[in-house]
Amino acid sequence: MEDNENTNQNDNNMMTDICENPSPNEKRSSPRIEKLKAQKHQQQTPVNNSNKKKKTMILSKSPHKVEESRNGVENNDVNMTVCEEQQVEESRNGVENKEILKVCEEKKAAVEESVKRMEKRIFDVSKRQKVEEGEEKLQMKAEFVENEMTEDEKRAYAVVTEALRTFYKYYLHAVQEEETRCGKTDALQKNMKSSKPKKGEALDVDVKKGARRPDLKALTKMRETNTILYPNKIGSIPGIEVGKQFFSRAEMVAVGFNSHWLNGIDCITHEDSEGSSGYNLPIAVVIVMSGQYEDDLDNSEDVVYTGQGGNKLCGNRRQFRDQVLEKGNLGLKNSMEQCVPVRVVRGHECKSSYVGKVYTYDGLYKVVKYWSEKGVSGFNVFKFQLKRLEGQPLLTTDQVQFAGGQVPKSVSDLRGLVCEDISDGQENVPIPATNLVDDPPFAPTGFAYCNSIQVSEPVKLPVKSLGCNCSGNCAYSKTCSCATLNGSNLPYVHRDGGRLIEPKAVVYECGPNCGCGPGCVNRISQRGIKYRLEVYRTPKKGWAVRSWDYIPSGAPVCEYIGKLMKTDDVDAIPENNYIFDIDCLQTMKGLDGRERRLGGMCIPSSENDDDKDSVPEFCLDAGPTGNVARFINHSCQPNLFVQCVLSTHHDIKQARVVLFAADNIPPMKELTYDYGYALNSVVGPDGTIKQLLCYCGAAVCRKRLF
DNA sequence: TATTATCAGAGGTAT
DNA sequence: ACCTCTGATAATACG
Numbered sequence: 001m002e003d004n005e006n007t008n009q010n011d012n013n014m015m016t017d018i019c020e021n022p023s024p025n026e027k028r029s030s031p032r033i034e035k036l037k038a039q040k041h042q043q044q045t046p047v048n049n050s051n052k053k054k055k056t057m058i059l060s061k062s063p064h065k066v067e068e069s070r071n072g073v074e075n076n077d078v079n080m081t082v083c084e085e086q087q088v089e090e091s092r093n094g095v096e097n098k099e100i101l102k103v104c105e106e107k108k109a110a111v112e113e114s115v116k117r118m119e120k121r122i123f124d125v126s127k128r129q130k131v132e133e134g135e136e137k138l139q140m141k142a143e144f145v146e147n148e149m150t151e152d153e154k155r156a157y158a159v160v161t162e163a164l165r166t167f168y169k170y171y172l173h174a175v176q177e178e179e180t181r182c183g184k185t186d187a188l189q190k191n192m193k194s195s196k197p198k199k200g201e202a203l204d205v206d207v208k209k210g211a212r213r214p215d216l217k218a219l220t221k222m223r224e225t226n227t228i229l230y231p232n233k234i235g236s237i238p239g240i241e242v243g244k245q246f247f248s249r250a251e252m253v254a255v256g257f258n259s260h261w262l263n264g265i266d267c268i269t270h271e272d273s274e275g276s277s278g279y280n281l282p283i284a285v286v287i288v289m290s291g292q293y294e295d296d297l298d299n300s301e302d303v304v305y306t307g308q309g310g311n312k313l314c315g316n317r318r319q320f321r322d323q324v325l326e327k328g329n330l331g332l333k334n335s336m337e338q339c340v341p342v343r344v345v346r347g348h349e350c351k352s353s354y355v356g357k358v359y360t361y362d363g364l365y366k367v368v369k370y371w372s373e374k375g376v377s378g379f380n381v382f383k384f385q386l387k388r389l390e391g392q393p394l395l396t397t398d399q400v401q402f403a404g405g406q407v408p409k410s411v412s413d414l415r416g417l418v419c420e421d422i423s424d425g426q427e428n429v430p431i432p433a434t435n436l437v438d439d440p441p442f443a444p445t446g447f448a449y450c451n452s453i454q455v456s457e458p459v460k461l462p463v464k465s466l467g468c469n470c471s472g473n474c475a476y477s478k479t480c481s482c483a484t485l486n487g488s489n490l491p492y493v494h495r496d497g498g499r500l501i502e503p504k505a506v507v508y509e510c511g512p513n514c515g516c517g518p519g520c521v522n523r524i525s526q527r528g529i530k531y532r533l534e535v536y537r538t539p540k541k542g543w544a545v546r547s548w549d550y551i552p553s554g555a556p557v558c559e560y561i562g563k564l565m566k567t568d569d570v571d572a573i574p575e576n577n578y579i580f581d582i583d584c585l586q587t588m589k590g591l592d593g594r595e596r597r598l599g600g601m602c603i604p605s606s607e608n609d610d611d612k613d614s615v616p617e618f619c620l621d622a623g624p625t626g627n628v629a630r631f632i633n634h635s636c637q638p639n640l641f642v643q644c645v646l647s648t649h650h651d652i653k654q655a656r657v658v659l660f661a662a663d664n665i666p667p668m669k670e671l672t673y674d675y676g677y678a679l680n681s682v683v684g685p686d687g688t689i690k691q692l693l694c695y696c697g698a699a700v701c702r703k704r705l706f
Numbered sequence: 707t708a709t710t711a712t713c714a715g716a717g718g719t720a721t
Numbered sequence: 722a723c724c725t726c727t728g729a730t731a732a733t734a735c736g
Binding site: 212213216219220223259260261262263269327 | 713714715716717718719
């Protein structure tokens with residue numbers, strides 16, 4: 001199938017007939033097994049591996065495809081092709097199909113509207129891409145995409161993000177349950193090995209009955225709370241762009257991209273589903289190709305997908321009977337006949353980071369033909385050829401794997417390097433700076449790097465708080481006095497090196513007077529930077545920060561380091577954009593501004609009420625001295641959030657300010673947080689309201705100006 | 707340390 | 722009861 005150079009001709013002459021194809025394709029099985037087989041097979045026939053054993057394969061990778069799809073962008077009736085071709089064919093097939101044809105007509109508009117809406121955006125972006133040629137502009141692409149979103153699209157994007165955060169929250173809660181119940185935490189394991197098993201507690205740990213799938217638990221929770229987005233949607237999903245990365249199948253279910261975390265082919269089966277009336281059901285709306293195609297994904301606009309069924313899923317995973325034209329197979333056939341666009345998701349193995357697998361939305365495809373053929377085990381399997389709709393963003397390896405461009409392997413292959421490590425060895429990982437914008441390029445200057453808080457003269461530090469009496473580390477939230485301050489549970493889970501389960505008004509960590517050691521899970525934010533961050537120059541926003549690593553939601557990124565000052569003293573300084581007000585108290589009271597990023601947190605009522613209307617008493621000035629956090633830009637749709645943390649003392653007015661990941665952040669994506677200043681809150685000396693343009697792309701700019 | 711085997715897991719449909 | 726096959730861990734092979 002690899003040598004399919006006549007793909008285009010086939011388009012004009014599609015046949016829906018089922019033909020016997022003697023090519024030795026075989027059963028559907030797990031990616032691992034398939035991979036192994038593919039490798040073995042390749043060893044046997046190293047040159048011509050035309051009879052692939054993969055579930056899906058790339059049919060055409062020829063360069064002219066690229067040109068074609070570029071041209072398609074400017075072609076107004078580009079998305080007529082699906083239905084037009086179909087109609088021609090239907091009329092050939094005769095009277096019996098007239099009904100389907102009619103349905104097709106009726107549905108055409110709705111489907112095309114969805115496709116066109118997307119393509120309109122693609123058109124705009126593509127135009128930009130043409131203008132902005134050159135490698136160094138790649139990083140700007142993502143920004144353009146965000147900037148050119150309409151208000152509706154921004155809203156849709158925010159809705160999707162919100163749903164995902166809900167999912168992360170439930171997920172991490174389930175992880176904590178799992179860690180507690182199963183006793184699989186590092187702490188517990190150590191305890192059980194080294195010291196005597198804690199009486200009572202360690203004994204009721206049920207290792208076998210633990211919730212092993214927090215992702216599924218989270219999904220169930222979302223179903224219960226009715227927070228799953230867009231069930232059974234046809235075509236593109238608002239707020240989810242081509243190239244969107246997901247980190248598990250469950251995540252995709254949470255936003256309604258898929259309806260089940262396990263199915264490769266997802267169908268709409270019920271009449272009452274949104275937009276499904278009039279269709280001959282079931283119709284397939286999304287397929288997932290789980291696989292190993294990182295290298296051959298470029299321009300893989302044609303695909304052959306193996307149907308479902310006839311597999312022994314437990315045991316040897318062999319094909320043991322013929323596939324039948326039912327369920328997903330029938331759905332794909334129906335989708336072909338009724339011009340239903342199919343979302344295509346590809347799974348990529350990703351061993352370089354904590355995420356084992358990444359799923360990428362690769363756009364809408366049309367089913368162009370299907371057939372059945374004998375598999376290796378001697379049973380019939382169905383094959384579906386899908387062709388990518390034109391006018392969508394090009395598929396490239398970069399795009400599939402890393403939205404913002406290629407991830408550098410080391411500092412040495414960084415382009416535009418202006419500084420190898422702005423922290424000058426102070427951080428665990430070097431933080432390089434690059435500048436591909438200015439000519440001649442320059443490095444960030446005018447500040448001294450420092451990774452611990454400096455205290456200005458008039459500021460008095462509060463007395464250190466008493467710590468907990470734990471030893472080793474604080475796995476037992478019931479006995480740790482620090483954990484108790486956070487509620488009944490620890491704020492963090494152990495997974496992925498420690499993740500904050502959800503934003504809280506304040507996080508009480510263990511501190512210098514605690515009995516626990518540095519390995520304690522309740523000291524997550526005290527361990528310095530652990531992701532490979534890069535400071536880079538942007539055309540419009542000055543310096544910015546991104547990560548080369550995946551950052552899981554709830555993971556600590558960095559603390560906001562600067563000089564701890566009294567706010568009154570700072571207001572005298574005219575131009576300083578590096579002031580961070582420590583306004584936890586104001587935030588907790590629900591005042592304007594930063595409360596937005598904290599969502600629906602609960603506010604403790606114990607704080608003194610007379611502070612309600614006060615301004616923040618202290619702030620952090622990262623102007624003259626600070627850490628990498630001073631380069632992180634504002635966004636009204638940020639992927640980090642600000643978390644007040646108390647560790648050495650319990651005075652909230654001087655809380656530490658730590659930035660945590662709000663989303664699962666893919667490499668090379670700019671890190672941003674919400675500066676949180678109320679719109680029109682800054683008034684100039686002449687009494688006019690000062691404004692500074694926000695380039696985050698969101699509708700409302702609330703960036704602070706001095 | 708890297709690869710392979712194992713198995714539970716949930717929601718829909720079929721029996 | 723069956724179908725869907727993922728995600729995490731246990732077990733094994735490997736160097």
